[in-house]
Amino acid sequence: MTPLAHDLNSYQAGFEWRERHGGGDDPVWLREMRGKAIAQFLDTGFPGTDEEEWRFTNLAPIAERSYRLPEFPTLEASTIRRIASLPVVAAAHCRLVFVNGYLIPELSSTSHLHPSVQLQNIASAALTSDSIVERELSQYAAVSKSSFTALNTAFLHDGAYVRVVPSQAVDEPIYLIYVTVPAADPVMIFPRNLILIGENSTAKLVEVYLSLADGIYWNNAVSETVIGEGARLEHIKYQLEAESAFHISTQQSHIGRDAVYSSTSIAMGSRLARNNLNAILAGMGGECTLNGLYLIAGNQRLDNHTLIEHTVPECASHELYKGILNGHSHAVFNGRVRVRPGAQKTDAKQTNKNLLLSNDALVNTQPQLEIYADDVKCTHGATIGQLDEEAVFYLRSRGIDLEAASGLLTYGFASDVIDRVSVEPLRNLFNDALRERLPQGLPD
Amino acid sequence: MEKERLLTVRNLHAKAGDIDILQGVDLTVNAGEVHALMGPNGSGKSTLAQILAGRDQYEVTEGEVIYRGKNLLELAPEERACEGLFLAFQYPVEIPGVNNTYFLKAALNAIRKHRGEEDLDAVDFLALVKERLQLVEMDPSLLSRPVNEGFSGGEKKRNEIFQMAVLEPILAILDETDSGLDIDALRIVAAGVNRLKRPDNATVVVTHYQRLLNYIVPDFVHVLIDGRIVKSGDKNLALELENRGYDWLEEQPKGRRKTPQRGALVS
Ligand SMILES: Nc1ncnc2c1ncn2[C@@H]1O[C@H](COP(=O)(O)OP(=O)(O)O)[C@@H](O)[C@H]1O
Numbered sequence: 119m120t121p122l123a124h125d126l127n128s129y130q131a132g133f134e135w136r137e138r139h140g141g142g143d144d145p146v147w148l149r150e151m152r153g154k155a156i157a158q159f160l161d162t163g164f165p166g167t168d169e170e171e172w173r174f175t176n177l178a179p180i181a182e183r184s185y186r187l188p189e190f191p192t193l194e195a196s197t198i199r200r201i202a203s204l205p206v207v208a209a210a211h212c213r214l215v216f217v218n219g220y221l222i223p224e225l226s227s228t229s230h231l232h233p234s235v236q237l238q239n240i241a242s243a244a245l246t247s248d249s250i251v252e253r254e255l256s257q258y259a260a261v262s263k264s265s266f267t268a269l270n271t272a273f274l275h276d277g278a279y280v281r282v283v284p285s286q287a288v289d290e291p292i293y294l295i296y297v298t299v300p301a302a303d304p305v306m307i308f309p310r311n312l313i314l315i316g317e318n319s320t321a322k323l324v325e326v327y328l329s330l331a332d333g334i335y336w337n338n339a340v341s342e343t344v345i346g347e348g349a350r351l352e353h354i355k356y357q358l359e360a361e362s363a364f365h366i367s368t369q370q371s372h373i374g375r376d377a378v379y380s381s382t383s384i385a386m387g388s389r390l391a392r393n394n395l396n397a398i399l400a401g402m403g404g405e406c407t408l409n410g411l412y413l414i415a416g417n418q419r420l421d422n423h424t425l426i427e428h429t430v431p432e433c434a435s436h437e438l439y440k441g442i443l444n445g446h447s448h449a450v451f452n453g454r455v456r457v458r459p460g461a462q463k464t465d466a467k468q469t470n471k472n473l474l475l476s477n478d479a480l481v482n483t484q485p486q487l488e489i490y491a492d493d494v495k496c497t498h499g500a501t502i503g504q505l506d507e508e509a510v511f512y513l514r515s516r517g518i519d520l521e522a523a524s525g526l527l528t529y530g531f532a533s534d535v536i537d538r539v540s541v542e543p544l545r546n547l548f549n550d551a552l553r554e555r556l557p558q559g560l561p562d
Numbered sequence: 563m564e565k566e567r568l569l570t571v572r573n574l575h576a577k578a579g580d581i582d583i584l585q586g587v588d589l590t591v592n593a594g595e596v597h598a599l600m601g602p603n604g605s606g607k608s609t610l611a612q613i614l615a616g617r618d619q620y621e622v623t624e625g626e627v628i629y630r631g632k633n634l635l636e637l638a639p640e641e642r643a644c645e646g647l648f649l650a651f652q653y654p655v656e657i658p659g660v661n662n663t664y665f666l667k668a669a670l671n672a673i674r675k676h677r678g679e680e681d682l683d684a685v686d687f688l689a690l691v692k693e694r695l696q697l698v699e700m701d702p703s704l705l706s707r708p709v710n711e712g713f714s715g716g717e718k719k720r721n722e723i724f725q726m727a728v729l730e731p732i733l734a735i736l737d738e739t740d741s742g743l744d745i746d747a748l749r750i751v752a753a754g755v756n757r758l759k760r761p762d763n764a765t766v767v768v769t770h771y772q773r774l775l776n777y778i779v780p781d782f783v784h785v786l787i788d789g790r791i792v793k794s795g796d797k798n799l800a801l802e803l804e805n806r807g808y809d810w811l812e813e814q815p816k817g818r819r820k821t822p823q824r825g826a827l828v829s
Pocket residue numbers: 578579581583601602603604605606607608609610619818
């Protein structure tokens with residue numbers, strides 16, 4: 119056990135409490151899954167900075183606190199209205215909305231749902247022992263490999279289950295929106311998503327994490343995504359947690375033969391966030407694109423760890439992560455690309471670019487190429503820099519003042535990632551959020 | 563009628579790091595005039611243009627620049643632009659992610675604000691843009707692209723003149739706008755510049771070929787060599803340079819003179 123594991127008993131106690139309060143009624147397979155997971159977590163505890171994967175991110179601020187498991191929230195009508203009028207909720211025609219980890223049917227809307235899509239919460243799917251959920255849940259994100267997946271699985275009680283049957287084109291994006299209403303006592307929430315895209319189908323899926331007010335809480339989310347043969351999924355994650363919140367997320371994606379997976383992670387919130395994004399190219403001809411934008415300031419800490427595994431020949435992966443840092447913020451980017459033996463004709467490209475708007479901001483960026491095949495093309499590049507002086511001068515020479523010029527250039531830097539998102543209302547939301555957070559402001 | 567004095571450059575010396583580039587430039591530009599600034603590569607033409615626009619990587623060590631009664635060197639680059647100075651860059655800068663139209667609107671409204679005018683609304687702005695596009699026959703699709711990103715050399719140069727057409731400067735400095743343009747484009751761009759000519763504005767055309775001056779006919783031609791204007795004349799000087807080159811004007815061997823390093827003088 120690591121030194122951070124001092125208060126694991128409270129997790130054991132929480133687990134038992136949950137079993138007594140409703141959890142005990144769940145099907146046996148789910149209870150067994152949770153039982154194994156809590157044992158695993160208690161065995162390993164929180165990882166410490168002595169572990170390679172956690173070298174730059176100290177979890178003490180999360181581990182040293184204790185959290186309550188939230189009960190089903192009783193929401194006043196005014197709160198419901200507030201949530202419903204959040205721009206991202208209003209933009210989401212087809213959505214499940216969870217508050218403090220619980221599905222809120224009044225806030226959810228499935229009227230625009232494509233008939234070929236099964237969209238429900240995991241709790242109800244598990245209750246009816248949906249055989250696919252039983253078979254697929256926890257098959258991809260390994261409890262044994264991550265304390266946070268173990269903990270999420272140990273406390274798994276709700277989340278979203280999305281299944282698109284084969285050969286369907288689903289145009290309407292599906293939103294999974296996790297809202298936290300912080301309370302005086304910090305809560306911990308374990309969103310869990312299972313996303314299955316059938317062969318030759320296309321879909322767009324958006325995960326959103328936000329909060330109604332500032333407060334300390336901890337979201338530890340896991341999404342398992344399976345993209346079937348020839349299928350296409352655009353998977354967007356928008357993290358706008360409260361300033362004092364903690365956010366840990368694990369996205370595990372399994373990309374089938376000739377499937378196209380494209381992920382965009384937009385992260386602006388939380389005090390300490392870690393994203394583990396693992397994509398496995400499991401069938402020949404698969405394609406994986408990981409784009410990311412992080413925009414942090416103040417004392418925010420944000421850590422993106424991505425892993426793309428080329429396990430078979432003739433797959434392509436492209437990765438572009440961009441960061442904008444202000445204040446005393448600290449970002450970590452670790453991009454691992456693993457080319458397994460035999461994965462010939464792999465084409466992998468990785469880029470990480472960071473813009474430092476303050477002298478006190480810090481970035482640790484690290485590509486990790488593990489290549490065990492010889493006929494491959496793998497490139498990577500990372501930059502950390504300030505605004506381009508020539509570009510600033512060019513804008514100023516046209517009458518735009520220094521502040522506005524810096525704002526425009528920063529905006530331009532971020533647009534590169536935002537513009538790759540195909541869902542227009544989301545692009546607009548991202549641009550608005552970006553504008554709001556740009557330290558320099560923008561011309562009208 | 564007395565012509566308004568727009569620009570007076572007096573004994574301007576400037577360096578980049580410890581390299582002396584300008585070594586005493588004198589230049590006077592009045593309203594209604596077209597000046598050509600010629601000279602071999604590396605003689606300091608762009609440096610002069612960039613200093614006038616406010617690039618701070620050059621250090622002015624001596625001399626002064628008066629622009630419309632103001633000490634130009636004390637103004638920030640954006641203030642110079644707002645006061646009507648415009649530089650068409652020799653190497654226009656690519657601004658990824660910033661839409662060309664949005665950029666131009668921000669620039670125009672900044673200048674209008676400085677003049678105490680209202681912002682142009684979207685409709686009026688688009689009308690203006692449409693009209694000025696025709697002046698340089700620029701492909702409208704370039705408007706919705708990021709500023710200069712992926713533009714060809716010629717498209718970048720046209721975009722500079724297009725910006726000039728929208729911003730309507732009082733003193734425009736065109737730095738090698740002809741390079742990268744084929745003969746047709748050159749004619750179009752020159753015609754655009756000529757159409758923008760008014761009695762109350764002036765243009766300084768920087769070039770090292772005579773070619774452009776067939777289309778934009780200068781009132782004065784100046785030859786800059788090794789950071790100094792060594793000869794001035796009328797448009798015939800450009801023709802003479804075309805025939806004779808610059809050699810006959812070079813009084814001393816070329817090459818950058820380094821200022822002695824402080825403390826380097828040991829006996
Ligand atoms: N920022 C700089 N740092 C060092 N040398 C410079 C810089 N800018 C220009 N120079 C040098 O000054 C000289 C004049 O350059 P420039 O003004 O670009 O000439 P021109 O435009 O006449 O071709 C050249 O020798 C060039 O290399």
